[in-house]
Amino acid sequence: MLLIGALLAACGGGGGGGGLDPILGPPVLGVVPAPTPTPVVPVAPTVVSTVPAATEPPVTDVATTAAVRATFSKPMSAASLTPTSFTLACPAGAPVNAAVSYDAATLTAILTPAAALPAGTVCVATVTTAALDTAGLALAANFSWRFRTAALADATRPTVVLTEPAPAATGVATNTRITATFSEAMNPATLTSASFVVTSGTPAVPVAGTVTYVASSRTATFKPTATTLAANTVFNAVITSAATDTSGNALAGNTAVAPNAGNHVWTFTTGAVADTVAPTVLSFNPVVSATNVCRTQSINATFSEAMDPTTVSATTYRITDNGVGVAGTVSYDAANRIASFVPSAATGFAANRVLTATLASGATGVTDLAGNPLAADEVWTFTTGAQVCNPPIDLKSIAGFGAFGGGAGVTNQGINTTIGGNLGSTAACTLITGLHDRFDIYTETPLNVGAVDGTVYCAPPAPGTVAKFNIATQARADAQASYNELAALPAGSDPGAGQLGGQILAPGVYTSAGGTFSITTGDLTLDGQGDANATWVFQSAAAMTIGAPGFPRRVVLINGAKAANVFWQVGAAARIADGSTMIGTIIAPAGVTISTAGQTLQTTLIGRAIGLTASVTMVNTTIVAP
Incomplete structure (x- = not known):
């Protein structure tokens, strides 16, 4: 016993040090105790x-x-x-x-x-x-x-506004996916391999594949089951009228010829090889390391090529605040190839914070339509300020109208006029001429025929009703409120002394110092600078003129600019010359005149023509309400 006690003492046993443990025995050299497992913390759904x-x-x-x-x-x-x-x-x-x-x-x-x-x-x-x-x-x-x-039930049929590959495209990569972007939100249940079909050859042989719809981009994607499509082959893509919007309106196709009547049809031809080139990010908005960013701004990234919308999500596009994820909504603008992140909080991002945005690469990141991911994660930072962004203009019920003629009516001359959206006036229906909707004809002649895609709203007598007049009255009030809101915005610069032709303008408010705006010496370009929410407001105390006889002009949108975010507050009357292409919502107390009687050139307005008091008159005009 004395010998054992001495040995224990020599090894530090019985004391507080290491060495031999009287119960467990000597330590085993070279063996590290296993770490305590980190408990798995359940992640709540969002x-x-x-x-x-x-x-x-x-x-x-x-x-x-x-x-x-x-x-x-x-x-x-x-x-x-x-x-x-x-x-x-x-x-x-x-x-x-x-x-x-x-x-x-x-x-x-x-x-x-x-x-x-x-x-x-x-x-x-x-x-x-x-x-x-x-x-x-x-x-x-x-x-x-x-x-x-909406103030009115949706009766507008959806259309296909963009396809990838484009119609008649050649040399298409054999590993591509096929997409179609719609004019409005669609019912996902109606977009399947039965309503979105790809075929090749004669007789047509279906291509096996699956269809996915992404609501945030209004885009359906057809992914072939096979790794690649046949090389140097013509393919037909068809989306049938079985595809409907969320209100049940069937797709308005681009062909009236059997067997595809009512369907949207396009073709493309593959090349000899697959696409193996990684996409890149061309630009960021706000720019990398930007400071004093308004807190409700969307954070945007513009890609070098068309991306697969199914891969652009809150999982692959994230914003963090000191490593903590920020709640937000992610969307993809297929037409401009822009991914956007909008904060969920009503007040936007936290104030005066350095935030980090990340687009993920790899197998679970964003990819192009050939399935190629970014070469590496795209990471950039920006710093918020204390202020929220200026809110967008809320047009309320007038947003559903392509043309509105105050209390004086709407007149069409020519046989090639089409109005996207509703048309209205608080005047009697007898002052709506040369037009028809799905239900009624408003004083058309063989030389004056115009189609209204939505519904015409005006006062009695028939086909006017009290209900239609009430809808028109509310739309007129909403238009006036929007006009007042636009006019009340702080005045901006006048870069061309009233002449906007030849200008390239960033988002902002522009105010005519002399009271009039003209686009007559050249085209006007609006540069969205990669900001999906970029907005332009043009304030003129008097008139506005776009183009001149024999000299049509255009407003051109680039880098993510959208027609829905362009507004023209005109103090008197607005005129769009023959053959011109105008962009934005025009609100003018003294009315809007589009083209000239007797002209056959088609004049286009991607926006709205709204007269608060006077009429809207048009000749062979296409209006598309954005």
């Missing part, structure tokens, strides 16, 4: 996107028959998604009777109202913490967002 989009100010002009959708970050328990956990109130405090379903394939809950929503109303949708994922985890907090319904 709402990553919605339809209508969760933005502030709220999305407007939503169809009264539209369904409401919420897409989650992970698979959800269908049993937990009910009219109790996913609710809609129109307005706030007035619950809407609705059914709720869950599409496991797209992780999307769909709320379908039992009846049409009230028109012109701000609705509040809420997904509560009663919504659970498949592991039983709840949302961390209720998720709510707002939108405003």
Whole structure:
């Protein structure tokens, strides 16, 4: 026993040091104890996107028959998604009777109202913490967002506005995916391999593939099952009229010839090789290391080539604040190849913070239409200021109109006039001439025929009604409110002393020092600088003129500029000369004149012609309300 005690003492046993443990024995040299496992922290589900989009100010002009959708970050328990956990109130405090379903394939809950929503109303949708994922985890907090319904039910048929590959394209990469972008939100359930078909050869042989629809970009993507398409082959792509918008309106095709009557059809020809070139980011807005960025601004990245919309999401495009993710909505503008991140909070990003934006590369990152990812993660920073951005102009119900003739009516001459959207006046319907909608004819002659894609709203006598007059009256009031809002904005610069021809203008407010604006010496270019929300407001106290007889002019949009964000506040009358192409919403008390009687040149307005008091007159005119 004495010998054992001495040995223990020599090894430090019985004391407080290391060495031999009287219970466990001597330590084993060279063996490191296993670390304690880090506990796995469950991740709660989140709402990553919605339809209508969760933005502030709220999305407007939503169809009264539209369904409401919420897409989650992970698979959800269908049993937990009910009219109790996913609710809609129109307005706030007035619950809407609705059914709720869950599409496991797209992780999307769909709320379908039992009846049409009230028109012109701000609705509040809420997904509560009663919504659970498949592991039983709840949302961390209720998720709510707002939108405003249209004053009128949506009766406009959707169209295809962009395809990749483009119609008649040649040399197309054999590993490409095929996309179609629509003019409005579509019902995803109607976009399948049955309604979006790709074929080759005669007789036509279908190409096997799957179809995915991304609501934020309004784009359907056909992904061939095979790795590559046949080389040097002509392919036909068809989207049938079975594809509908969220209000059930069938697609308006581009052909009236059987067997594809009513369908949208285009062709492209593959080349000999696949595309293996990685896409790049051409520009950022705000620019890299920008400071004093307004807090509600969207953060945008412009790509070098068309991207696969299904890969641009809140997972692949992230913004962090000191390593913590910022909640936001991600979308992709296929026409301009711009990815945008909009903060979810009504007040935007936190003030005076350095934020980091990341576009992910690799197998789980953003890719082009050939499946090529970025060569490396694209990471940049910017610093917010204390201020929020200037809010966009809310046109309310007048947004649904392509032309509005105050209290004096609307007149068309010529046989090639088409009006996208509604047309209206608070005058009697007898002052609407040379036009027709789907239901009624308004004093047309063989030489004066114009088609209104939406509905004509005017006062009695028939086909005018009190209900139509009330709608027109509200639209007139909303137009006046928008005009007043535009006129009240702080005055801006006048870079061309009233002459905008030949100018390239960044977003902002521009005010004519002399009271008039003209675009007559050249075309006007509006440069969005990669900002998907870039806005232009032109204030003129008196008249505005676009083009001159024999000298048509254009307004050109580049780098992400959008017609919906261009506004012209004109104090008197506006005139667009024959053959010109004008962009933006024109609101003029003394009315709008488009082209000249007897002209056959087509004149185009991608925007709206709104007379507050006087009429809108047009000759062989195309109006497309953005």
